[in-house]
Amino acid sequence: MSQREIQGVVVKIAGDKTASVLVERRVMHPRYHKVVKRFKKYLIHDEKNTLKEGDVVVAVECRPLSKTKSYRLKNVVVGAE
Known part of the structure; x- marks a missing residue:
């Protein structure tokens, strides 16, 4: 089974090692x-x-890392200026 991937824009740095x-x-x-x-x-x-x-980042689904966090960073597509 393949992992789900999502692509989106970072809107907030939500604590240590976490981004929204x-x-x-x-x-x-x-x-x-x-x-x-x-x-x-x-x-x-x-x-x-x-x-x-x-x-702009791509994230892949993984095991639950916390109550609300189940994706990890794969790569950065476009960096912020």
Whole structure:
């Protein structure tokens, strides 16, 4: 079974070795048949504390690291300026 991957923007550094990532997905509205954006925030594990707000990152699913944290950093796609 493959691991789920998410890609999003770091919106907050949430404590030691943790970052909050906003993930956007586009879905078709069931009635109006228009593409709408849906957002969800995930906490991801950043072992080396290298992330900054504004980074675009990819995270992979892993075992639960805390009550709310089940993703770890895979790589940084675009760094913040």
